Structure formats: structure tokens, C-alpha cells
Amino acid sequence: MGKCPKCGAYNSFKEEVVQPRFKDGSRTIPGLSGRSIPRRIGEVGGDVDERLPMSMAEFARVLGGGIVPGSVILVGGDPGIGKSTLLLQMAMAMASKSSPINNPVLYVSGEESERQIKMRGARLLSLNSVHLDDPNQDLSGSDFPEDLFLVTETNLDSIFEHVQEVKPQLLIVDSIQTTYIPEKESSAGSVSQVRESASRLRELAKTSGITVFIIGHVTKEGAIAGPMVLEHIVDTVLYLEGDRYQSYRLLRSVKNRFGATAEVGVFEMRERGLVEVSNPSEAFLAERMVNASGSAIAVTMEGTRPLLVEIQGLTSPTSFGNPRRTPNGIDFNRLLLTVAVLTRRVGLRLADQDVFVNVVGGLKISEPAADLAVAVAIASSVKDQPLRADTVLIGEVGLNGELRAVGQMNARLREAAKLGFKAAIVPRRLRFGEPWPEDIEIIETRSLRNALKIGLLSGSKNEGG
């Protein structure tokens, strides 16, 4: 009301939300009838390791083996990267007849109409007869999973009503930026709406055992109203990354209360949705040019999985004053440091060269084990000498130009051997632990300078192809 009917004052009304109460005074959760009751630890139900198995093995791997009932999972990523596609695919798989769950899956979208989602679903199901641009096309078909419900809704109260009606086992909210709580004044997507909506969804999950997947967009401006404010509210944070213009997508867990973090699942975006890549190293190396200068193979650990990736370096004379250093897939400061070490400790002339480094396949490498490959790729480009094609490089480069040991060496070496690499240049081992794997030649060395001497094929210029 604008005017108070009693005293006549304008704008004197303040909104206050009244929570329904039980007789004993305990508060209910909006949209839910559950009440909290303290229980003895031994009496709390549910096996600790109870998980719903998934048919998408790469997704399951990132979650730590499957879906934990009652957990809240945030899937973040740039707009257009494939979050909706991934979760619709998961929803269809989990709602299909062969799936282990008996209750429905509810997919709530604030971004697309039910029909749009259905068309996407048809595309994923590879219904060849469907013409996606024909709006009058009849999409009714028996191929769609019986137990998948779609609704376009942004009002969180209505979403909770739908949840009570459908009683799903999995709830997908696409996206948190479009959902809003009507009694809050701020607009959808604002920090307080995002945070409050997520908290209520968490309460829903914890009291009902429904697993909630929340999609969140990462904004270029540093994700202020995006997943960052949510990370501590949810149990698991997954990021879907990759280059929009390339087909590989990496699903990475950055927080997981129920599994290892930094676990990575690899997918490829195809015409008919995301396809799992079960042997990513092979895929990342597929387009490599053997014997080209400026290319080196690193072995990086993504969670528990070793991945072989090609690192490309390119140097070219600077045309105006300041030489540029442009990394793609590695950290900028790490590149500066590597260039400084190559200049001072190896004696390469880089002061008048622009340096570009690219990690092939859109992967982002954060661990220092790739330092050696980065340094060698740059050196190989400056000298225009290719690297031994059958060799991988593993090691951190220190400020003195020394090579430093990195963890999980044997897992890395075994993966390299499995893919047919014959040799590995690694930091000299000072402490002896597990013996080296036998099916790959190990070349231990202490300095970057020496690694270059061993690795670069001298004299052979630009024979590659």
C-alpha cells in the first residue's frame, strides 16, 4: 500500500515476510515441511559411500564416482560453453529406463522455453527426422525418457511448488542468475538473489535428499554475481572450460566435499551433444606435427589422471619497442619467469623477440611440471631446431635454471609409455623411491641447459611436416 489507511502517511509500509510456524515454534523452510531433529551420529541414515551410478563415466569421474544424494553441485562456465547441453544430457541419461534411479528428474530452465529444451533433447537423441528449424514439427516421440520433466520458471517459490508436485530425485536449475525470490527487492542475478536462492536450494537438498545441480554463468568481469559467491554454499563446484571455438570441453572439479578435487573429465562438443573422450592424451596429440620446431610434449596431472599435451612455442622479432609475452593455457607470470630463466641461465636472446606459448586443445595448465616443456618449446623455436619427437618433458624449472622434481612421476611416465613415447627427460632424482617404469627410457638431468642439449635435434632445420 502506498498510503496508510490509518494515519494517512505515504510510503510508511515496510515489507516483512512471515514464515509459517509449527505449534512448537520451530521455523519451517520455505516450500518444505521438513523440520530439523538432532540425531545420534550412529543413527544417521545412509551409507557414507552411497552414490547413484551414472552412465556418463567422465561426469561420474569428476564427481568422485557418481551422484551423492542430497548434494548440491554447481556447474559454472562461460556462456555458450555447453553447460545446459551437458546437464540435459545427464538428465536424459538419469531419467532413462536403464538408469538406477526410480524417481523423476526435473529440469527447470529460466533461459529457454520447454520447447527449445525439447528440441535440444531431440538433437541429443539423434532423432534424424527432426528438422530443428521447423517450429510446427511434431516432436512427440517415445524416445524421450518417461521420467524427465521440464518447466520454464524463474520464481523460486514456484520452483519449490513444482518440486513438491514432481518429487524428483534430481533437480537441475538452469541458471542461478535467472532465478529470483519474489519477496526480495533486488533483481534476478544480483549477488543477494543469487546467494539467497542457492541457500534455499541447499536447504531443499539437505532436508529432502534431492540432488540439486545449479548452473551458473561466469561473467568476464570476474564472476561477481556468479559462481564465486556460491562456492562456499554448495558441496561441489565444477567448471566446464574450453575454447568456444574448439571442440574439447573439460569438466573440472575445483571443490568437492565428496571426492578428489582437480579431477577432470574430457568431452568433445559434437553435432549431437557432448561425447566423452576416454583417451584424452591421444586426442590432444592427434594434430601434432612431428619434427616441427617449437613443439614439446608435457605430461600434466589433472587430478589423478595424467594427460599428455602438446606445448607450442613461437618467437618472432619484436617490431616496436617492448617485446610481447603471450601465453594461452599457462599463467602469464610463469611465462615471464621461464623467459627470464632462458635469457639469464641458458643465454638465449629473447629481449628482442615476442614470445607466444600455446597449450593445444584448450587445456589450462597450472602446475609447474610443464615448465620444462614450455621452456624447451620456446628454445626450440628460437633456435629453429625441432625436438626429439618420441620424447616427453617433465619437470619444474627453478630460478637458477635447475630442474626440480615433481610429484606422481611414475603415473606420468606410464601414460607416456602407453602412448608410444620412447623417452622422457626428467629432473635428476635425489631420493630413491619407486623404481622407474621399464618401458620408457628415462633421461635424468639437472639443468635446463642440459635438457636442451639432450632434447633438441641439432642441425636439422625445418624438415618437419
Ligand code: TYD
Ligand atoms: P549451451 O549448452 O547452450 O551452453 P550454455 O548453457 O553453457 O550457455 O551450448 C551451446 C553451444 O553448444 C552452442 O554454441 C551450440 C553447441 N552445441 C553443439 O555443438 N552440439 C549440440 O548437440 C548442442 C546441443 C549444442
Ligand code: MG
Ligand atoms: Mg544454457
